[in-house]
Amino acid sequence: MKRIFRALTVLLVGLFLFGLNNQKDEERAVQPIAPLVGKDENLNIWIVTDIHYLSPDLFDDGEAFARMQATSAGKDLEHVPEMMEALVWEAAKEQPDLLIVSGDLTFNGEYQSMVELAAFFERIEKNGTQVSVIPGNHDIHSGWARKFEGEEMAVVEQATPEDFQQIFADYGYDLAISKDPESLSYVMEPKAGFPFLMIDTNIYSETKSTKAPKTEGRIKEETYAWLDEYFALQQENLQTIQLVGHHPLLNHTGRLGGGFVLENADEATDYFAEKGIQTSFAGHIHAQDISEATDLEAPFYEVVTGALSIFPNAIGEITLSNEELSYQRKSLDVEGWAEATGVEAPELLAYTQTSHAFFKRDGENLALQMMFEEQWHEEIYEEAVMDYVGRMNVRFFSGEDYVEDESSLGEWTSHAGYQIIQQNSDNFLKKYTNQLLQDKNLDDRHIVIPQRQ
Structure with a gap:
């Protein structure tokens, strides 16, 4: 019904574009x-990220998939199709x-996975509910697009940028009031007067690839030029714009390098902050985190929602009103779906x-x-250290x-695994677990941000 209403509205206003007549100028123009929802109505949004959907036709219960699952950084690939059923x-x-x-x-830009996801x-x-998507670094021209059968992996068709925009034409791009002709970025305005910049931050080759997807992200200079043109037409609305990208602008992990933040992130943050944007939404790092830039004149917040494919299978609930933006992390209710639809599998019911x-x-x-790589493994250490790191993760x-109160850390610093790591590790494991011990920036599960006046 929403799409029919939009189509009629566009027809009534004449289906015209503001701008020059050549194709790229039309794409840059605001339509x-x-x-x-209207300007005085609240907009209710769910945001999810890092679904990593792998078509069930591309894996079985063989050794090849088991090996991949064991190295998937905790992504429950086997049950992502059921997660999508629960999301629907x-x-x-x-x-x-x-x-x-x-x-x-x-998972890795498989064309078949993309087509099936569009069906969900x-x-x-x-x-x-309207759906709006942008790509991530695993989605386009990924040389890791594979199927897993028995003990073997085999190359499968990988998605191109053209495939992505065609497959998901009705899922965000149909809402676009402006599209970047040089990337898969676009602007939509789901609440009147409150645009969302949906920015393609990914680095992918011009042709199909045989290599691993790039972890790093970057905004193209051509995309900045398109944004400059858009901002020039939207001077009165700058204070209400929201930003969505795959790669974070702020460092949410404390780690340097490795593609955890956008390349030239400081310059990008300055650029968007100067345009009056105060909230950015991202994914990529799989961790749930909310941070604030502390070196800018005006508040700038970034909300990273945890990956849907890992515990706790996060959904970010956003309510956008004229006065404020509120965000709350919730978990996908797989158990409720399983019970309501008669699923009998015990692992899904619980x-x-x-x-x-x-x-x-x-x-x-x-x-x-x-422990083995740092060369201090002893069997007597295993249970405590593994339990501690697992719980910290x-x-x-x-x-x-x-x-808020460092005294609450006693549960963790008194754990036998913590003590063993402190006494034996001088490398990654000690640095990693100390880094995870506390976050003093902001509560990562909810925030309320007043609209800038």
Whole structure:
């Protein structure tokens, strides 16, 4: 119904573009698209990221998939299709106006995975929620697009930029009031007077690749030029613009390098802050985190929602009003979907426990690996160190590491695993777990940001 209403509205205003007549100027121009809600109505948004959907037709229960699953950084690839079924069910029940997906929609850019994911989005829209997507670094021209059969992996068709825009034409690009002709970026205005910049921050080759997807991200100079033109036409609305990208602008992990933040992130942050933007949404690092830039004249916040594919299977709930933006992290209700739809699989009926155990085990395996690599492994250390690192990983990636009172850290610093690591590790494991011990910036699960006047 929303799409029919928008189409009629666009027809009534004449289906015209403001700008020059050549194709690229038309793409750069601002065109009228009816918003989902009016200026005085609240906009209810869900945001998810890093779904990493892998078509069930591209894996079985063989050794090749087991090896990949064991090195997937805690992503529960086997159950992502069920997570998408749960997302369709829960969105139909809760009826958000808009679902934003901020990149890494697929495991490694498999064309088939992308087509199947679009079918889930079609069902979500039929149930009353508009979907808007942008790509992540794993989605386009990924040389790692594979299927897993028995003991073997085989190359499968990888998605191109043209594939992405065609497959997801009805999932965000149909809302675009302006499109960047040089990337997959666009601007939409789902609430009247409140634009969202949906920015393609990914680095991918011009042709299909045989290499791993680039972890790093960058905004093209051509995209900045397109943004400059857009901002020049929107001087009166700058204080209400929101930013969505796959790569974070702020350093949420404390780690340097490795593609954890956008290349030239400081310059990008300054650019968007100078345009009056005060809130950015991202994914990529898989961890739930909210941070504030402390070196700018005006407040600038960034909200990174945890990956849907790992515990606690995060959904960011956003309410955007004329007065404020509020954000709350919730968890996808896989258990509710399983019970409501008659699913009998015990691991899905108790998915909170299943997901928690799966992700904790990944942290435990990391601890064991690092004890060997740092050459201080002893069997007597295993249980305590693995339990500690597993629990710390869950705590950090869930966004539950914010500390107001340092006395509350006693539970962690008194843990036998913590003591063993402090006494034996001088390398990664000690630095990593100390880094995860506390977050004094902001509570990572919820925030209320007043609209700038």
